[in-house]
Amino acid sequence: xxxxxxxxxxxxxxxxxxxxxxxxxxxxxxxxxxxxxxxxxxxxxxxxxxxxxxxxxxxxxxxxxxxxxxxxxxxxxxxxxxxxxxxxxxxxxxxxxxxxxxxxxxxxxxxxxxxxxxxxxxxxxxxxxxxxxxxxxxxxxxxxxxxxxxxxxxxxxxxxxxxxxxxxxxxxxxxxxxxxxxxxxxxxxxxxxxxxxxxxxxxxxxxxxxxxxxxxxxxxxxxxxxxxxxxxxxxxxxxxxxxxxxxxxxxxxxxxxxxxxxxxxxxxxxxxxxxxxxxxxxxxxxxxxxxxxxxxxxxxxxxxxxxxxxxxxxxxxxxxxxxxxxxxxxxxxxxxxxxxxxxxxxxxxxxxxxxxxxxxxxxxxxxxxxxxxxxxxxxxxxxxxxxxxxxxxxxxxxxxxxxxxxxxxxxxxxxxxxxxxxxxxxxxxxxxxxxxxxxxxxx
Amino acid sequence: xxxxxxxxxxxxxxxxxxxxxxxxxxxxxxxxxxxxxxxxxxxxxxxxxxxxxxxxxxxxxxxxxxxxxxxxxxxxxxxxxxxxxxxxxxxxxxxxxxxxxxxxxxxxxxxxxxxxxxxxxxxxxxxxxxxxxxxxxxxxxxxxxxxxxxxxxxxxxxxxxxxxxxxxxxxxxxxxxxxxxxxxxxxxxxxxxxxxxxxxxxxxxxxxxxxxxxxxxxxxxxxxxxxxxxxxxxxxxxxxxxxxxxxxxxxxxxxxxxxxxxxxxxxxxxxxxxxxxxxxxxxxxxxxxxxxxxxxxxxxxxxxxxxxxxxxxxxxxxxxxxxxxxxxxxxxxxxxxxxxxxxxxxxxxxxxxxxxxxxxxxxxxxxxxxxxxxxxxxxxxxxxxxxxxxxxxxxxxxxxxxxxxxxxxxxxxxxxxxxxx
Ligand SMILES: Nc1nc2c(ncn2[C@@H]2O[C@H](COP(=O)(O)OP(=O)(O)OP(=O)(O)O)[C@@H](O)[C@H]2O)c(=O)[nH]1
Ligand SMILES: Nc1nc2c(ncn2[C@@H]2O[C@H](COP(=O)(O)OP(=O)(O)OP(=O)(O)O)[C@@H](O)[C@H]2O)c(=O)[nH]1
Ligand SMILES: [Mg+2]
Ligand SMILES: [Mg+2]
Numbered sequence: 001x002x003x004x005x006x007x008x009x010x011x012x013x014x015x016x017x018x019x020x021x022x023x024x025x026x027x028x029x030x031x032x033x034x035x036x037x038x039x040x041x042x043x044x045x046x047x048x049x050x051x052x053x054x055x056x057x058x059x060x061x062x063x064x065x066x067x068x069x070x071x072x073x074x075x076x077x078x079x080x081x082x083x084x085x086x087x088x089x090x091x092x093x094x095x096x097x098x099x100x101x102x103x104x105x106x107x108x109x110x111x112x113x114x115x116x117x118x119x120x121x122x123x124x125x126x127x128x129x130x131x132x133x134x135x136x137x138x139x140x141x142x143x144x145x146x147x148x149x150x151x152x153x154x155x156x157x158x159x160x161x162x163x164x165x166x167x168x169x170x171x172x173x174x175x176x177x178x179x180x181x182x183x184x185x186x187x188x189x190x191x192x193x194x195x196x197x198x199x200x201x202x203x204x205x206x207x208x209x210x211x212x213x214x215x216x217x218x219x220x221x222x223x224x225x226x227x228x229x230x231x232x233x234x235x236x237x238x239x240x241x242x243x244x245x246x247x248x249x250x251x252x253x254x255x256x257x258x259x260x261x262x263x264x265x266x267x268x269x270x271x272x273x274x275x276x277x278x279x280x281x282x283x284x285x286x287x288x289x290x291x292x293x294x295x296x297x298x299x300x301x302x303x304x305x306x307x308x309x310x311x312x313x314x315x316x317x318x319x320x321x322x323x324x325x326x327x328x329x330x331x332x333x334x335x336x337x338x339x340x341x342x343x344x345x346x347x348x349x350x351x352x353x354x355x356x357x358x359x360x361x362x363x364x365x366x367x368x369x370x371x372x373x374x375x376x377x378x379x380x381x382x383x384x385x386x387x388x389x390x391x392x393x394x395x396x397x398x399x400x401x402x403x404x405x406x407x408x409x410x411x412x413x414x415x416x417x418x419x420x421x422x423x424x425x426x427x428x429x430x431x432x433x434x435x436x437x438x439x440x441x442x443x
Numbered sequence: 444x445x446x447x448x449x450x451x452x453x454x455x456x457x458x459x460x461x462x463x464x465x466x467x468x469x470x471x472x473x474x475x476x477x478x479x480x481x482x483x484x485x486x487x488x489x490x491x492x493x494x495x496x497x498x499x500x501x502x503x504x505x506x507x508x509x510x511x512x513x514x515x516x517x518x519x520x521x522x523x524x525x526x527x528x529x530x531x532x533x534x535x536x537x538x539x540x541x542x543x544x545x546x547x548x549x550x551x552x553x554x555x556x557x558x559x560x561x562x563x564x565x566x567x568x569x570x571x572x573x574x575x576x577x578x579x580x581x582x583x584x585x586x587x588x589x590x591x592x593x594x595x596x597x598x599x600x601x602x603x604x605x606x607x608x609x610x611x612x613x614x615x616x617x618x619x620x621x622x623x624x625x626x627x628x629x630x631x632x633x634x635x636x637x638x639x640x641x642x643x644x645x646x647x648x649x650x651x652x653x654x655x656x657x658x659x660x661x662x663x664x665x666x667x668x669x670x671x672x673x674x675x676x677x678x679x680x681x682x683x684x685x686x687x688x689x690x691x692x693x694x695x696x697x698x699x700x701x702x703x704x705x706x707x708x709x710x711x712x713x714x715x716x717x718x719x720x721x722x723x724x725x726x727x728x729x730x731x732x733x734x735x736x737x738x739x740x741x742x743x744x745x746x747x748x749x750x751x752x753x754x755x756x757x758x759x760x761x762x763x764x765x766x767x768x769x770x771x772x773x774x775x776x777x778x779x780x781x782x783x784x785x786x787x788x789x790x791x792x793x794x795x796x797x798x799x800x801x802x803x804x805x806x807x808x809x810x811x812x813x814x815x816x817x818x819x820x821x822x823x824x825x826x827x828x829x830x831x832x833x834x835x836x837x838x839x840x841x842x843x844x845x846x847x848x849x850x851x852x853x854x855x856x857x858x859x860x861x862x863x864x
Contacts, residue, residue: 002491002587009597021802025468026587033489042485046476048446156446211820224822224850226780227857229773232818233766237773247860289863407821409801409850 003029006055006151011087014095015051017410019064019167020363022159024051030152036108036125038073040154045069049157052111054123054130054149060087061130061140061149063113063121064157064167065104076105082113083167084121086140098139099168123152166363173413176370180420181220185248187256187424190431194312197257197430198243199423200281201355202341203321204334205236205264205272208357211404212321213244213259216423218405219416221249228261230406236264236272241281243288257427260315263292267331270295275337279344282318284309317351317430320392324356324401327384330391338392349437351429353398354388355422356381362403363414373421377401400425446472448582449498452804456791457530458494461523462507464793465586467494473581478554480544483583487540492586495543497552497559499578504569506550507532507586508540522550524569533568540583554581589795590839598798598838605845606647610676612684612852618859622739624673625855626686628708629782630768631748632761633664633692633699636784639829640748641672641687644848647841648676648683652830656689664692664699669708669717685852688742691719695760705768709745709775711736738862743855745772745779747819751809751826752788754816765817776861778854781819782847783809787828797839800826825850 005012005026016022027050028043044050048068054061067080085097102113102120111123120133131146160166189197201209210228217225227244231237242261245254262281266272276297280286290304298305306313320338322330345352364380378385378396389396400422403415448455448469459465470493471486487493496505504524521532537547544552550561560575613619629637638656646652656672659665669690674683690708691700703724707713714731725732733740747765749757757765772779786792789805796803801810810824825847828840 002591003585004587004591004593007593009594010600013597026585027470027486039485043470046446158445158447223853225857226778226823226854227861229779230820230823231769232814232820239773405822409822 003032005029005153005155007053007060007153007155011060011095015062015085018170019157019160020170022157024155024157026153026155028152028154030128037106037111038108040111040152041069041073041106044154044156045071047156049160051155051157053153053155055151055153056147056149057089058147059089059142059144061085061121062087063102065102066160066167070104070106074105074107076114077103079103079114081166081168083171084136084140086142096140096142097171098136099171100135100139123149128152170413172370173417177413177416177420180417180424184257184420184424184427185250185253185255187427189256189427190434193434194316195256196245196254196312197316197427198260198284198312198314199257199317199319199426199430200260200262200315201319201321202262202273202278203265203355204323204326204330205266206232207264207321207323207326208404208406209264209321210238210261211406212319212355212357212402212419213261215402215404215415215419216259217244217246218411219419220246220255222411224405224409224411236266238263239292241286241288241290241292257423263294265334265337266294267333275340278341280305282315282341282344282348282350284313284315314348315350316433317353317426318345319353319355319426320394321355321357322388324358324360324381324384327356327387327391335391342393349433351398351426351433352394353400353426353429354392354394356384356388356399356401357404358406359401359403359418362401362418370417373417374400377418398425398429446475448472448496448584449580450496450503450582453791454503454525456793457525458496458507458523459589459793460791461530461532462492462494462521462586464589465492465494466589466795467584468587469582470585471581471583473554474579478557478581480554483544483554483581484541487583487585490585493540494584494586495540495552496582496584497576497578498580498582499559499576502569502571502576506535506537506543508538508543510539522565522569533565535565552581589793594795594798595838598842602838602842602845605842605849609845609848609852610681610683614684614856614859618738618862621737622743622859624682624684624686624739625743625852625858626671626688626711626741627851627855628688628690628742628745629748630690630700630705630745631693631765631782632750632757633662633694634660635692635748635750636829637689637692637748638666639831640746640782640784640827641689643827643829643840643844644687645672645674646830646836647844648674648680650677651836652834658831664694666691667718669704669713669715669719671715685848685855691721693761693764694721695758697721702764702767705771706775709742709772709777711740711742742775742777743858744851745777746782746825746851747779747817748782748784749813749817751783751785751806754783754809754812757816762817776858778858778861779823780850780854781813781817781824783813783824783826784829786826794839797828797843800843 028040033039050065052063062085064083070077079101082102083099085095087095100115102115105112109125113121118133120136122131128148210230213228244259247254263273271294274297280298285306287304287306385399402418402422471483476482492509494507507521509518518538520535520538522535523530523532537543537549552559558575558577566574638658641656672687676683693699701721701724707725712733792805800806810821813824814821827843827847
């Protein structure tokens with residue numbers, strides 16, 4: 001006979017995703033290994049992070065422990081991060097959870113999770129009974145103070161991010177993301193000067209401009225989207241000027257910003273975005289779907305040329321998009337184009353920020369409070385950020401970092417909050433610029 | 444120290460496939476749980492079939508014990524040793540982990556002394572010069588069926604969810620009134636599996652494997668016509684929200700699909716059953732040329748179909764053709780994905796990999812190869828295993844095929860959303 005778990009596969013997948021692509025290995029199963037909790041202890045001590053599960057016909061209760069089981073039988077483990085969660089059978093999509101710092105004690109007859117002095121969860125081996133403390137009941141939105149379980153299993157969790165508070169942060173991140181989403185949905189520009197902020201994405205070929213638009217749209221839609229073509233080729237994949245409006249997946253309303261995607265800038269002469277088109281783009285002279293020509297800027301008699309754009313047509317924020325890995329090899333031509341853009345932008349009262357894509361170590365920003373995420377991100381990528389700051393003379397507070405949805409089909413709350421935060425900062429920068437506009441420019 | 448195995452993924456795969464398609468779950472690792480017989484036994488007793496691996500300077504070898512918990516049946520137990528890419532096996536008599544580590548004279552692993560001794564017969568078979576080998580690490584794994592009832596049940600549930608997602612998918616307004624079925628164009632090299640994908644999709648909804656579309660291994664291409672297939676749910680059921688458009692394969696030089704036909708196909712000028720000519724694109728004077736195609740006649744999503752086993756060897760000409768077609772697709776504002784077929788034929792792939800296809804190593808390597816060679820973004824490359832010679836459906840294959848369709852429906856929706864108002 002083989003040992004197989006009773007954990008429904010769908011739930012296993014859900015847990016794996018929540019804990020960040022971990023895998024679960026079954027170590028102990030009460031109906032096979034029996035013998036009180038001694039066998040459980042023997043099988044599970046010294047195995048690293050674990051999940052202990054209790055099953056009955058109505059629901060499944062689980063306890064994730066970041067730290068290992070106690071070192072000694074009857075002993076008590078060091079308090080550490082743990083996450084309790086509850087699945088109701090038949091409603092797999094819905095899981096409630098509660099993060100706590102707990103210590104575990106195992107004796108022959110009892111398994112007890114302590115949170116300071118409180119017995120958060122106590123399990124009796126003889127009666128197969130679980131009792132939940134009020135704190136846990138509230139956190140899990142459960143009504144059952146105690147229940148009999150038919151099976152108990154322990155899994156080792158492999159591949160947990162090495163920071164103990166990952167799980168607490170990820171649960172916080174999910175909340176933080178929904179706050180950010182709400183904030184962006186309800187965003188209003190300074191003094192309601194325009195109904196939609198136009199953000200222009202400019203940068204070298206393949207730096208991730210179109211991917212950034214797709215990423216933002218994906219976050220709002222709740223699944224990976226592909227509206228803008230992305231890919232790599234010797235010349236820019238994007239050849240048209242595109243003004244993208246994004247609809248919120250929740251109510252289908254358009255969001256208060258437009259992302260303007262452009263052709264990539266090229267080091268080669270006569271390739272990529274024509275630099276002389278940039279001032280026209282900034283001023284709002286170029287309409288959606290204009291087909292760029294590398295060696296020739298738009299002329300005022302072109303059908304796509306908007307002769308007298310108003311404030312709502314012009315760009316309010318320029319994001320210079322760079323691949324983090326290419327900062328060290330940024331050509332002098334790129335830098336000089338950028339300086340030109342900067343002059344142009346400043347003279348038109350347009351905000352200017354830098355967006356660094358391809359941030360490999362993005363999950364490290366979880367260490368701190370999300371409120372000072374930017375500081376953490378900067379300190380972890382100090383060298384690159386300083387380099388960008390020095391090369392382009394952009395203040396550090398206007399350098400943002402993201403990891404686009406480039407390789408994964410599943411959404412990740414951590415990527416989401418970076419993407420949404422970058423977007424929010426762009427809107428804030430645009431607001432400052434709008435507020436600063438001389439009166440005669442406002443129509 | 445983390446409880447993770449020292450086996451490379453290739454070695455682990457090798458073991459998995461050698462022993463009846465089992466998954467390995469590490470229970471005991473000597474350097475973490477100490478070189479102690481008692482500790483080993485505590486962790487590994489009553490765990491069913493196990494694999495024990497010892498690592499010595501020059502050798503990685505071990506034993507598979509098919510211990511049958513509370514069952515009395517004759518078991519088959521093996522000794523194995525890694526030799527380069529090979530892994531020969533030898534039947535052994537020892538059948539219980541306790542004996543393996545305690546007193547078997549045939550082969551015995553002494554954890555305290557970190558020495559393994561074998562009888563001279565086995566030493567000879569293994570090509571060892573002495574009867575004892577000292578080792579630095581010892582790991583014991585529990586074996587679990589790769590596709591057990593639990594995982595199959597899980598995949599079945601996912602399959603049901605996906606089926607109902609696909610059947611009831613609604614495109615965004617106002618286009619949902621104009622387009623009932625989105626058209627997915629399959630393009631790609633000769634023999635990439637385009638027609639097989641049509642058969643696969645049909646099969647999923649038919650309930651058994653169908654072979655309506657002719658597939659083959661003709662190096663000059665099997666499909667000769669442009670064909671559109673509207674797919675029904677069941678034999679006489681409702682039509683599903685998509686039409687698959689199968690094209691002629693891309694070949695070298697002037698063979699296969701004519702590049703100049705791509706734009707007319709994308710725009711909806713080319714009729715079903717149009718006989719494609721490799722040297723001569725369609726013209727408006729053709730009898731069945733569709734002069735004023737409506738939005739519903741256009742292609743809404745393109746899938747670049749590629750054979751996973753041969754992407755590295757695609758010739759320069761075909762690569763250039765694919766890139767040119769992609770440019771045209773982008774110009775027409777059509778959304779695209781790449782579809783990697785034949786993942787079942789990759790080396791070292793097992794059925795359980797299908798359930799987490801984008802994370803398994805053989806597929807990951809192929810995704811990288813496609814990304815490098817053709818410049819598709821990684822997350823735009825989808826993987827599938829077509830139905831070919833089997834008669835009955837397989838939930839795991841269905842699951843992959845339906846997951847791909849879901850991405851294609853979303854992509855088509857992105858196309859509609861991108862239309863100028
Ligand atoms: N890992 C990773 N890859 C990225 C990221 N952003 C973009 N990519 C990849 O880089 C490639 C180019 O991305 P695009 O979004 O097409 O870049 P672009 O700036 O729009 O390029 P052009 O339109 O050609 O100028 C694609 O293969 C993307 O998948 C990122 O943040 N992380
Ligand atoms: N094992 C396996 N074989 C496949 C798969 N897809 C296609 N095949 C086989 O590959 C061969 C070619 O498949 P087709 O579907 O005819 O390829 P095609 O792209 O339509 O080829 P043309 O019409 O010639 O352009 C057939 O023998 C199929 O059985 C797959 O996913 N797995
Ligand atoms: Mg682009
Ligand atoms: Mg064919």
